[in-house]
Amino acid sequence: MADVVLGIDIGGTSIKAGLFTPDGEILGERKIPTPALVDDMGFSMVTGGLARLLYGYDAKMEDVIACGVDIPAPVAADGSVSMTANVELDPDGLIHALQEAMHNATIACVNDANAATVGEMWRGAAHGVSDFVMIAIGTGVGAGIVSNGQLISGSFGAAGEIGHITVNREETRFCGCGRQGCLEQYASATGIVRLYLETCKARGVTPAAVQHATDTLTVFRALSAGDDCARRAIHQMCEYLGYAMAQISCVCDPELYLIGGGVAGGFASFAPDLRECFMKYALKGCRKARIEAASLGNQAAMFGSAYEALIKRDAHFR
């Protein structure tokens, strides 16, 4: 069997493993429920799952030349990992177990926020673009920023923390960071749902049946159905996001903004509004920046992990 590459995305409930050619073509994918990754039992559940994924494509563990693991915790430039809150994880033990199982593979650890950005650059909507910002809108708002083809890593773990750009100095509510008026207070899933419910309340309208604090699906459905409060709430979100993007452009001047994360599902419905808001606030030269949806969805981190491992391997053999 020819050389293959693995990209592993470790989430709180499941591990997604992707099998790739070295050119970035995806051959297959397998989900494994996330075990406690602290001892041999947990590690062998992962390696066993990987072996079965490989088996399905006539590949063996020794065919793997690179294996990237995306970890939901800060990864320092030297590859060391801080402990994480959402997953029971011994990163060193996991890496050791992967290396034992795949003798020929270069193993790399990647931060999960960055992995998706790198994935989009390798085989997604940012393919061939050297200056872009991937904005992930989920419970919070984060970004991966690529300049000159390189991910900006920053000094104190705050690169791409665009959810904490101040967009409303009049805000009285506090953000989780202890400051007030952060982008994340409006443009996250939580923010969108809150803006919607507040708009309904202020206008004395009964809102659509929102299921939970991040249920943007219901808000986007209401928008499609012509709900005026949903339209106003989403416009407010676009105002703040477009404004923040205008500030980002004055710093790193990207050619492309990608919108990813859970909220990207509603992208088509708010893209025209977002583009208009960005144009309104951006410095003239920057208005040419494109705003598009990320294209790899929840596979992005898997792609990115695989790619980072390949890059590490190339650097090693150069």
Place this chain on the structure above:
Amino acid sequence: MADVVLGIDIGGTSIKAGLFTPDGEILGERKIPTPALVDDMGFSMVTGGLARLLYGYDAKMEDVIACGVDIPAPVAADGSVSMTANVELDPDGLIHALQEAMHNATIACVNDANAATVGEMWRGAAHGVSDFVMIAIGTGVGAGIVSNGQLISGSFGAAGEIGHITVNREETRFCGCGRQGCLEQYASATGIVRLYLETCKARGVTPAAVQHATDTLTVFRALSAGDDCARRAIHQMCEYLGYAMAQISCVCDPELYLIGGGVAGGFASFAPDLRECFMKYALKGCRKARIEAASLGNQAAMFGSAYEALIKRDAHFR
């Protein structure tokens, strides 16, 4: 004679040429009044001046292994230069003339805003720092942003245009860019002088004798003399600058901010206030960023031009 390197900084009134060792030690400097750089007469005034600079250090034109020219106009990634407003300049002709005069030298063109940043990284206050922002405060406000040891070049010539970060959404006056409330409206030399005069007027105080629209020297002198309006104006400047820096940190998370440009002369008098304002607005993790004065003064661009030429040479011989 051993190998030497030249760094040439082309300004509107004079050309500064610096002679360096390949390690970045400055051997000498020479000023040449800026001629019209459009024909052989102008070009030979430059090469003649360079020959005399070299002669003073027992070096000849053939000893120059790299020569960088910083040009007051946008330089594209391929080295091509757009025309400039403040200097009569044929960049291609100048480069050709330099190459003719120095057969062994790699000639490089650098944008002047970037040259100072690169100079500070090579031999100035940012030496050894891979993530920093060099803020140049003069008539306007611009920045050179370095991430992972590389200058961010951006897509539409707007990287580092931090003077156009919006810091005051209530502003009614227009910035030169056509927008309102830009950092440059407050934190530039023009902005400082205007804030001072406005504060005096609002408080019915006769201002110190400001000589012209960018005479910050008089404002800083008044500050030293205990002028309360100067203190308030400078504090206002620090508020806006610290606020903008807090936003920048959420994007590229630098370890160090350097303050350069004409206003840097007053740095000692406003640094404590600026640090306090930054701390007040910055995301927690970013508060560790240092704020210091740039150290190469008006030699920075000369250093940076020399360094860029060396880098280009290294890339060529690799």
